[in-house]
Amino acid sequence: MEMSTAVQQEQLDEIREIVAEVLEVEPEEITETSNFANDHEADSLRAIEILARLEKKYKVEIPQSDLPKMENLTAVYQILAERAGWLD
Amino acid sequence: MSATFGPGTAKTLIPHRYPILLVDRVLEVTAGHGISTVKAVTCNEPWYQDVPEDAEDGAYAYPTALLIESWCQSAALLAAHGDQGGAGEGEVVLFGGMSKVTVHGQAYPGDLVRHDVKLVQQTAGATFFEGTASVGGEPILTVGQAVTLVKPAAALQATGAS
Structure with missing residues (x-):
């Protein structure tokens, strides 16, 4: 279990880097619960940029309907983990 | 499948008209991949009419905002050609934003500006582009990222309008 936690942290940090780059x-x-829109002034276009970069990096498809849910790092991690099959 | 065409065909693909249709010819376009276009700069363009009589040649640098507009129209033509990220029935294409834009030089009357635009990614109703504008093989503009969005036209209609 120690192993999987380390991997998880690595993945989280990778996503954090991507989000930070898009949000400048x-x-x-970017904490696990800081709100992209309220705490980091993200608009809908930034959200799409984050989605696009994650799709490219992790070679997954994230449906547009997931966009409104992507409001903080934890939520993004969960959506991505689900789409990329990290939870299997 | 690549194609070459002029303003007549361009006008069937994008709504821009005189004096703000800033693409003269499409050299090559491959739907969903890339486009190369030409914009010929002449001193007959309206933006030069107020240049003072005693201005030097340097005052005739093509306005950078219009150079970027011309590049973006090329991207719009790419999106509309073969309908890759173009507007369908009841939809409109909106300019989303640009980043990592660098101006390296200027174009002047007599120059042929060549725009090269590559379609990078399409997702969630957004299309991502990158590319350059160059004169005589020398880049004068690089665009790291430009984004367009397809939205329902109804979302733009003013409420309460009859």
């Missing part, structure tokens, strides 16, 4: 903030500013 330092990765440390």
Whole structure:
């Protein structure tokens, strides 16, 4: 279990980097629950950019209907984990 | 399948008209992949009419905003050609945004500006583009990312309008 936690943290940090780059903030500013829109001034276009980058990097398809749910790092991780089959 | 065409065909694909249709010819377009276009700069264009009589040649640099507009129209033509990210029935294509845009130089009357636009990714109603504008093989503009969005036309209609 120790192993899977380390992998999980690595994946989380990777996503944090991507989100930080799109939102033009330092990765440390993105906490697991900080709200992209309210805390980091993200608009709908930024959200689509985040979705697009994740799709490209992890070679998954994330439906547009998941966009409204992608409001913080934890939510993005969960959606991605589901689509990429990390939970299997 | 690539194609070459002029303003007549371009006008069937995008709504831009005189004096703001800023693409003169499509050299090559491959639906869903890329487009190369030409914009010929002349001193007859309306934006030069107020240049002062005693201005030097340097005052005739093509306005950068219009250079970017011309590049974006090329991207719009790419999206509309073969309907890759173009507007379907009851839909409109909106300019979303651009980032990592660098201006390296200027175009002047007499120059042929060549735009090269590549379609990078399409997802969630958004289309991502990147590319360059160049004169004589020298880049004068690079665009790291441009985004267009397809939205229902109804979302733009003013409420309460009859």
